[in-house]
Amino acid sequence: MSDKETSRQTPPSVDGGADGKPVVILGIESSCDDTSAAVIRDGVLLSNVTASQAVHEAYGGVVPELASRAHQQNIVPVVDQALKRAGVAREELSAIAFTRGPGLMGSLLVGVSFAKGMAAALGIPMIDVNHLQGHVLAHFIREKEQVQQQPPFPFLCLLVSGGNSQIVLVRAYNDMEIIGQTIDDAAGEAIDKCSKVMGLGYPGGPIIDRLARQGNPEAYHFARPSIPGYDYSFSGLKTSFLYSLRDWLLSDPDFVEHHKADLAASLEHTVVDILMNKLRRAAKALKIKHVAVAGGVSANTGLRNAFLDHARRFGWTVYIPKFGFTTDNAAMIAITGYFKYRDHDFCPMEAPAYSRVAL
Ligand code: KG4
Numbered sequence: 001m002s003d004k005e006t007s008r009q010t011p012p013s014v015d016g017g018a019d020g021k022p023v024v025i026l027g028i029e030s031s032c033d034d035t036s037a038a039v040i041r042d043g044v045l046l047s048n049v050t051a052s053q054a055v056h057e058a059y060g061g062v063v064p065e066l067a068s069r070a071h072q073q074n075i076v077p078v079v080d081q082a083l084k085r086a087g088v089a090r091e092e093l094s095a096i097a098f099t100r101g102p103g104l105m106g107s108l109l110v111g112v113s114f115a116k117g118m119a120a121a122l123g124i125p126m127i128d129v130n131h132l133q134g135h136v137l138a139h140f141i142r143e144k145e146q147v148q149q150q151p152p153f154p155f156l157c158l159l160v161s162g163g164n165s166q167i168v169l170v171r172a173y174n175d176m177e178i179i180g181q182t183i184d185d186a187a188g189e190a191i192d193k194c195s196k197v198m199g200l201g202y203p204g205g206p207i208i209d210r211l212a213r214q215g216n217p218e219a220y221h222f223a224r225p226s227i228p229g230y231d232y233s234f235s236g237l238k239t240s241f242l243y244s245l246r247d248w249l250l251s252d253p254d255f256v257e258h259h260k261a262d263l264a265a266s267l268e269h270t271v272v273d274i275l276m277n278k279l280r281r282a283a284k285a286l287k288i289k290h291v292a293v294a295g296g297v298s299a300n301t302g303l304r305n306a307f308l309d310h311a312r313r314f315g316w317t318v319y320i321p322k323f324g325f326t327t328d329n330a331a332m333i334a335i336t337g338y339f340k341y342r343d344h345d346f347c348p349m350e351a352p353a354y355s356r357v358a359l
Contacts, residue, residue: 021094022041022042022092022094023041023042023043023094023095023338023341023342024039024040024041024088024092024093024094025039025040025041025093025094025095025096025097025127025334025337025338025341026038026039026079026082026083026093026095026096026097026118026334027039027040027096027097027098027129027330027331027332027333027334027335027336027337028075028079028096028097028098028099028111028114028115028330028333029098029099029111029131029134029328029329029330029332029333030071030075030098030099030103030107030108030110030111030112030114031099031101031102031103031104031107031108031111031131031328032062032067032103032104032107032162032163032328033052033053033056033062033067033070033107033328034050034051034052034053034327034328034329035050035051035053035070035071035074035075035078035110035111036048036049036050036051036078036328036329036330036331036333037049037075037078037079037081037082037083037330038082038329038330038331038333038334039082039083039085039086039088039334040141040331040334040335040337040338041086041088043140043142043335043338044142044143044144045141045142045143045144045331045334045335046085046086046087046088046144047081047082047083047084047085047086048082048324048329048330048331049078049081049082049085049330050078050328050329050330051070051074051077051078053066053067053070053074055070056202057201057202059202060196060202061192061196061202062104064104064105064106064107065106067104067106067107068104068106068107068109068110071107071110071111072110075110075111075114079114079118082330090118090122091122093122093124094124094125094341095119095124095125095126095127095337095341095346096115096118096119096122096124096125096126096127096337097115097126097127097128097129097333097334097336097337097338097340097341098111098112098114098115098126098127098128098129098333099111099112099129099131099134099333100112100128100129100130100347100351100353100354100357101130101131101353101354101355101356101357102130102131102132102163102354102355102356102357103131103163103353103355104355105353105355108353108354108355109353112351112352112353116349119349120349125341125346126346126347126348126349126351127336127337127340127341127345127346127347128347128351129333129336129337129340130336130357130359131328131333132159132164132166132168132358132359133176133336133359134332134333134335134336135159135161135294135295135332136157136159136168136170136176136292136294137173137332137335137336137339138294138321138325138326138329138331138332138335139151139157139292139294139319139321140173140335140339141325141331141332141335149319150319151170151290151292151317151319152290153170153171153172153173154169154170154171154286154288154290155170155288155290155291155292155319156168156169156170156279156282156283156286156288156290156291156292157170157291157292157293157294158275158279158291158292158293158294158298159293159294159295160186160187160188160275160293160294160295160296160297160298160303161186161188161295161296161297161327162186162188162189162192162203162205162296162297163186163188163189164181164182164186164295165181165182165186165187165188165232165234165275165297166178166180166181166182166359167179167180167181167230167278167279167282168359169286169288170292173336173339174339174340174343174345176359177359178358178359179230179282179286180229180230180231180232180278180282181231181232182231182232182233182234183227183231183232183233184233184234184235185233185234185235185238186234187232187234187271187274187275187297188203188205188295188296188297189234190234190235190237190238190271191204191205191208191267191268191271191297192204192205193238194208194238194241194242194267195207195208195264197241197242197245198245198256198260198263198264199256200260205296205297205299205300206299207264208264208267208268209264209268209299209300209301209302210264211260211261211263211264211265212261212264212265212267212268212269212301212302213265213301214261214265215260215261215262215263215264215265215266216261216262216265216266217265217266217268217269217302218266218269219259219262219263219265219266220244220262220263220266221266221270222237222240222241222244222266222267222270223236223237223239223240224236224237224270224273224274225237225274230278230281230282231278232274232275232278234271234274237270237271237274241267245263268300268302269302271303272300272302272303272306275303275306276306276310279291280310280314283314283316289314289315289316289317290316290317290319291307291310291316291317291318291319292318292319292320292321293307293318293319293320293321294321294326295326296326296327296328297326298320298321298326299323299326299327304320307320308320
């Protein structure tokens with residue numbers, strides 16, 4: 001890692017194909033518990049359809065076997081809807097982009113196999129997309145008649161989801177480096193688990209967010225990690241939350257009911273502080289002032305406010321995705337596929353899904 005500012009590049013251009021025909025990409029996402037399909041024409045989003053899976057709520061977490069079964073049921077109607085809403089016929093597709101990993105293997109296999117079958121039937125190329133790269137490139141999704149500010153290269157992206165917490169140095173849309181990441185739990189995973197021990201629903205993130213708006217963020221203090229570099233750790237916070245709650249429940253069995261807003265606000269505040277401290281240090285060392293956030297946890301109000309606050313205090317230009325592009329969605333897979341299509345970066349039919357992979 002260098003502390004010199006990397007040379008600037010303009011964002012990738014988003015016009016049509018070399019033969020003058022529009023480039024139409026169908027994106028498919030099935031890495032966890034959302035079945036999603038999206039259509040992008042010449043870099044502009046035409047449709048983005050997602051079927052979420054309520055079946056996991058009863059278990060307080062995603063059950064992989066149930067997730068893959070639900071993907072099987074959802075994939076055909078979701079892809080049909082995406083094409084219909086886009087007003088695009090199958091024959092107009094230039095390529096199919098799909099999430100190849102990381103994710104749950106059984107879930108990935110549904111999207112990967114579907115993409116292979118459809119691409120073979122239509123005789124068009126396939127583009128494999130890294131789910132994490134997709135989250136970062138969600139900032140380049142353009143919608144009709146909308147002028148959205150896109151981050152110039154290089155920028156830093158805080159990628160925070162249920163499975164990842166990373167600081168990514170983005171030099172170009174196809175050149176990214178993870179400069180810090182969690183050594184144990186992800187931020188979203190820690191929030192979801194704390195929410196679970198409080199007996200709240202699943203996923204905990206949006207519930208904690210809602211409750212936190214009415215609570216005092218300084219009411220309780222939980223353990224903060226002390227690890228070198230730009231890496232994160234959230235397992236200590238989770239354990240400290242669990243043990244503190246266990247003690248408080250001994251003296252008041254209704255402690256959660258009486259204090260849930262303060263607990264949520266204090267938990268959110270601690271997570272956001274941990275995330276922003278390292279991000280601030282990385283931005284300062286690399287002299288980068290364009291800072292983006294991505295992934296499911298970027299829907300969090302406290303984190304979004306912290307970004308806006310950093311923009312004011314440190315002169316950052318911040319990039320916060322639309323809510324619909326924070327959690328898993330196929331629009332981010334389709335836009336990544338679009339950029340790869342322009343590079344002729346296709347994958348062979350035998351490309352397997354992978355459950356673990358870095359950027
Ligand atoms: O990116 P994502 O949809 O899936 C992956 O993990 O890849 O992220 C899901 C995570 C869950 O942990 C969920 O609780 C969290 O994002 N999340 C939130 C909020 N909305 C979703 N966390 C905090 N506040 C929110 N508003």
